[in-house]
Amino acid sequence: MAAACPVWHHLRVTWRERVAGLRVDTTPLRQSRDFRLLFWAGTVFYLGGMVTYVALPYQLYTLTGSNFAVGALGIVELVPLVVFGLYGGALADHVDRRRMLVLAGAAQVVLTGLLAVNAFLPDPRAWPIYVLGALLAAAQSLQRPSKEALEPRTVEHGQIMAASALSSLGVQVGLLAGPAVGGVLLAAFGVGWCFVVNVAALLVATALFAALRPYPVTDRSNPPSLRGIAEGVGYALRRRDLLGTYVVDMVAMFLAMPTVLYPALVEDVFDQPALLGLLYSVGTIGSLLATLTSGWTRHVHHHGRAVMVAAMAWGAAVAAAGVAPSIVWVLVLLTLAGAADMISGIFRSTVWNQTIPDHMRGRLAGIEMLSYSLGPLGGQARAGLVADAWTVRGSIASGGLLCVVGVGAVGLWLRDFWAYDERTDEHAVRERELRAGQPAG
Structure with missing residues (x-):
């Protein structure tokens, strides 16, 4: 029995090591201040964004009673997504990426605030939702390439895979929790408060972006x-x-x-x-x-x-x-x-x-x-x-x-x-x- 103890101990240690090897690597969060800021900003951003994701289709359907009207929101968002996604990528290679994150975040705060104003009107209109939805798609498309391009610069090259997994983890937390929060807010307080909560989330995310150190462009930058x-x-x-x-x-x-x-x-x-x-x-x-x-x-x-x-x-x-x-x-x-x-x-x-x-x-x-x-x-x-x-x-x-x-x-x-x-x-x-x-x- 005594001779078996070291073997058992070795098996337990090996099992612990294997389990530990499966855990997501949190080194980038521990070692990089700017990656931590990006991680928490992205998590809060997706959490608030998914609240609006629940609220917008619900509001459109209650205003119009039409499933096509709800689907049309995706259609009007498609062109801004393509045009400003490509242009936002070109901008991200020419300007300070932190500045892009802050300016695009501020634009989203204003646009989401206008969605809240429309929702709180005695007689909300459907057409502002399409206009503001298209503008929000443009602002998000301008912002996202800068965030994606900035992330690798905040960690060491060998930590890039771990950083990608952690960023995805923050997104997933928002994707899971956001709709639940949105559903509760809709039922308890109404659609307008969903937009208010998203405004608060966008303000927090933009403040975190502003706390990043500057990331000037390289000497190979060209205007978009x-x-x-x-x-x-x-x-x-x-x-x-x-x-x-x-x-x-x-x-x-x-x-x-x-x-x-x-x-x-x-x-x-x-x-x-x-x-x-x-x-x-x-x-x-x-x-x-x-x-x-x-x-x-x-x-x-x-x-x-x-x-x-x-x-x-x-x-x-x-x-x-x-x-x-x-x-x-x-x-x-x-x-x-x-x-x-x-x-x-x-x-x-x-x-x-x-x-x-x-x-x-x-x-x-x-x-x-x-x-x-x-x-x-x-x-x-x-x-x-x-x-x-x-x-x-x-x-x-x-x-x-x-x-x-x-x-x-x-x-x-x-x-x-x-x-x-x-x-x-x-x-x-x-x-x-x-x-x-x-x-x-």
Whole structure:
């Protein structure tokens, strides 16, 4: 028995080490003041933004009684998203990124405040919601590339993957808590107070952005222009590793995004309408679980391969959800799908942040924002059309299977992406060498 004790102790220690190795790496939060500011600003920003995300469709529907009127809000936001996403990326490569975060944040405070004013009127109007929604989409699109481009400069190069996982964790907290807070506010106080809470959140986030140290542009900066935007697009197309991150995500989201079918799934297929809210949440829960156990990702060096495997796992889980025998299995499988999507996202953002030169990072962040916005928008339309022409289950299952096939085809086309190794990739090596002597935020 005595001889077995050291063996048992060794097994316990080994188990603890393995469990500890799964935990999300919090080193960037502990070591970088500016990353902490970005983390908390992003968390508060998404928390308040999701309150408005709940309130706006509800207010539009109560004012108009039209589902099309609610969907039209996404249509009017699309053009500002594309135009100002690209322009915001060009600006992020030309001006102090902290200044961009503060100015765009202040604009969002004013615009959200006007939404609150309209909501508190005795007779609120629908048209200001569309106008302010489009302007908010523009302000957010101007801001986001600067935040995405700034994050890698606040941490050491070796901490970029951990920083990406932590940033995603903050977003997930907002995505989970924001709708719940919005629902409570709607029921207890009305839609106007949802906007007031978001104004408060935006003020806090903007104050945190203002507390960042200045991040002046590099000496290779050029004023924003169509030529500069085209230069960014050309750079992304020439870099097959970057192209792979965009194409894989767009293929996966376009073919296997099932969210628009959730109401029909719980109502018509399983007759469980009370579970609709949970169905919307399980993907984020899966993402959160994947992030909290993402410590293992730092041992993976073939990031392109990891992106593709995770995207195919997302498609396989969605396909299985389409033929699942019960709503419980659907919830489990969509949780797994959310986890797989999160793993893909961590590795995609690591490729971007570890390899893109700082003077190009804003423009590439704008392109990246478009890639993960347009894929889901098109995917919702595809899922709805297939479901109307066939069945809800058929749409979900076929989309997942097509995702697996489509991502596999991308791997055959972009073999350089499949072979990508961050230890030897010329762009990753160059950025690592450049950053070696530079202090983090």
